[in-house]
Amino acid sequence: MDIDVNVIEQMVKKAIAQVSNEGNITCAPSAQQRGNYGVFDTMDGAIEASVIAQRQLLRSSMEERKIYVDAIRQAVLNRENLEMISLLSVEETQIGKYEHKIIKNRLAAQKTPGIEDLITEAQSGDNGLTLIEYCAFGVIGAITPTTNPTETIICNSISMIAGGNTVVFSPHPRATKVSHLLVTILNKALEEVGAPANMITTVKEPSIENTNAMCEHPKIRMLVATGGPSIVRKVMSTGKKAIGAGAGNPPVVVDETADIEKAAKDIIDGCSFDNNVPCIAEKEVFAVDQICDYLIHCMKLNGAYEMKDPAMIEKLDALVTNEKGAPKVEFVGKSAKHILGKLGITVGDEVRVIIMEVNKNHHLVTEEMMMPILPVVRCHDVDEAIEEAYVAENGNRHTAMMHSKNVDKLTKMAKLLETTIFVKNAPSYAGIGVGGEGHTTFTIAGPTGEGLTSARSFCRKRKCVMSDGLHIR
Ligand code: NAD
CATH class of the missing domain: 3.40.309.10 (Aldehyde Dehydrogenase; Chain A, domain 2)
Structure with missing residues (x-):
């Protein structure tokens, strides 16, 4: 691939400076607390903002949800953003190859299904019409790995928001900067299309303590762990709905x-x-x-x-x-x-x-x-x-x-x-x-059985019954 690493390094430095400056703003000046673009001082702050965002998202139409998902895709596919997150991912974690991170991030943006994944089931007969729809779970706490730090944030954000949820990320501490950069980029893109603020949030200093606080927080309705056996075991033992995407040895x-x-x-x-x-x-x-x-x-x-x-x-x-x-x-x-x-x-x-x-x-x-x-x-x-x-x-x-x-x-x-x-x-x-x-995902949920996760994996199935009407045979 033909890249000028020096130019990209300058871009990354600029972006980090931008993220750090914005992170210092404790009292958000812009409308709907958008000043921090999703990066909060405390886990509690990140979750509370996500709760408000989820209530707003529930009032959005499906067409609007599609616009939000498309904004995420476009923000990642923007060449400058794609190169910045891919380069910073390798620089910060010291894991993987820049050219392959580009492919993986692009793949996550292009081939993670959106709202089309939410296929309604219908049962009709003499007693009327019943619909079973994939509905939002609420605020999801998602834990992401060092090995795919940005890919997981991209594919989880698309799937979870398509499903009507908002998401709080607890990244690996060794992927803090790149996770902040990406969360900031995505929030800016969402703001531009008029989405509710803070549908994607995270904490300024990711740590095991912050992950624990997220797992225990009563307003987190679902936990999604992408990582090794320890974090998968942890989310599965919380008593909450948990999706575990764990280790392999293929x-x-x-x-x-x-x-x-x-x-x-x-x-x-x-x-x-x-x-x-x-x-x-x-x-x-x-x-x-x-x-x-x-x-x-x-x-x-x-x-x-x-x-x-x-x-x-x-x-x-x-x-x-x-x-x-x-x-x-x-x-x-x-x-x-x-x-x-x-x-x-x-x-x-x-x-x-x-x-x-x-x-x-x-x-x-x-x-x-x-x-x-x-x-x-x-x-x-x-x-x-x-x-x-x-x-x-x-x-x-x-x-x-x-x-x-x-x-x-x-x-x-x-x-x-x-x-x-x-x-x-x-x-x-x-x-x-x-x-x-088939579609792509970077959260492959073997232990809990959802398989290659997509929007519907992060939804509740709800039934709506119309008695004695609306069937047309
Ligand atoms: P890791 O398990 O060390 O970390 C994953 C995440 O969990 C990080 O955010 C980390 O901070 C957190 N974490 C880990 N243990 C924790 C604990 N006890 N308490 C709180 N938080 C904890 O994994 P990694 O090295 O970042 O990623 C590689 C592993 O993830 C490999 O085993 C790989 O197979 C697996 N993985 C699985 C999938 C999948 O889709 N199934 C995808 C990517 C990676």
């Missing part, structure tokens, strides 16, 4: 019937996307012995660096893993070139993924590493590969991929793993609408 199976050249390219493309941080990205491969060598050969032709020395593989694992066995924060979302550089191995930018053959119990297989390290496990046959993929997925029921032309085995794997997303013969991102049919 395995890929490749059998002898697959188009191996294509499988190798798809796997490297999916695994290296945004330096492997997407929760759906390929994290380990189970390949049938018959094609395993050729698959590795083809992966190398597509930007994989193969590590063969067992001692070096252990050194790599020790480098990127903390004392608890989890990935070290400073290596999450870093490039293969950066990681190899730390081991004294110099490679070019064409190297996108580090691969190595290991056994099925290796730590790099069993742990969700979120960096472009892709262990390959050689299996006797496809049945063994499917069984081992099931074990590695670790019961997350999140995402899995298979490259095969054997319909029976594809069906077998899909049934056994029960993942929310199962991609056949494509990179993982086909599962969120890139090169695959």
Whole structure:
């Protein structure tokens, strides 16, 4: 991509200065408390403003809701905004790739469904007409991850507002600046189209304490957590309606019937996307012995660096893993070139993924590493590969991929793993609408069962009965 990083850096600095200045305004001067553009000193302030906004939103027509959603889309698609949030996201979190953040943010703006997702059910008969409509839940508290800080805010804001809700975000503290910048941009865009103020709010200093305050606040009617197991467990134990979009460890199976050249390219493309941080990205491969060598050969032709020395593989694992066995924060979302550089191995930018053959119990297989390290496990046959993929997925029921032309085995794997997303013969991102049919989301709710969330996931189903009339048969 042709970008002038210096120009964008200047733009980001300007935007941060703007956000900080606006954050200092404690007594909002403009109408409807718009002065802070959604960023509040306290969590309580952010929630109270959201309550007022939600009451106003309920009085808006569906056509107006559509205008608000379109304003969010346009604000993100504005080139300057898109570049600023993508660059600042990488700069602040030190996670992922600028070019891929651009793609992900654009995807969230373009392919998250709006009000068209709220399809009314009707039942008609001798006793009249009954409608079941998707209605607002109220004020939603949404917790967002470091790995997709802006993508999650964009897709949650579109879906939740389309559903008639307002949203209070509790971002990861390491993504504070970029979250503030985006919330500010979205509030300004919404103000320009005459939307109620503060439909999207957040707090000046995100923290675990502020997240806890949000979870416990009586005026928060629904909690949506996009992150690891700890925050998902937390929202599910609050006694409130909770949607949990949790961790994955997506395995890929490749059998002898697959188009191996294509499988190798798809796997490297999916695994290296945004330096492997997407929760759906390929994290380990189970390949049938018959094609395993050729698959590795083809992966190398597509930007994989193969590590063969067992001692070096252990050194790599020790480098990127903390004392608890989890990935070290400073290596999450870093490039293969950066990681190899730390081991004294110099490679070019064409190297996108580090691969190595290991056994099925290796730590790099069993742990969700979120960096472009892709262990390959050689299996006797496809049945063994499917069984081992099931074990590695670790019961997350999140995402899995298979490259095969054997319909029976594809069906077998899909049934056994029960993942929310199962991609056949494509990179993982086909599962969120890139090169695959269907909408996108960055909140994939496996644990609570909503699946790929959209406006209707954040709604209450309500029934409206007209007795003895309005049926026309
Ligand atoms: P994380 O769990 O460390 O943080 C996620 C959010 O939860 C952050 O805002 C964080 O501040 C908050 N949080 C975490 N633990 C908390 C606690 N005990 N109390 C209060 N707040 C808490 O995750 P991360 O590193 O930011 O993101 C990566 C993880 O998220 C991976 O496991 C990935 O698979 C998962 N993820 C899932 C989806 C999905 O749609 N299912 C999408 C993106 C990321």
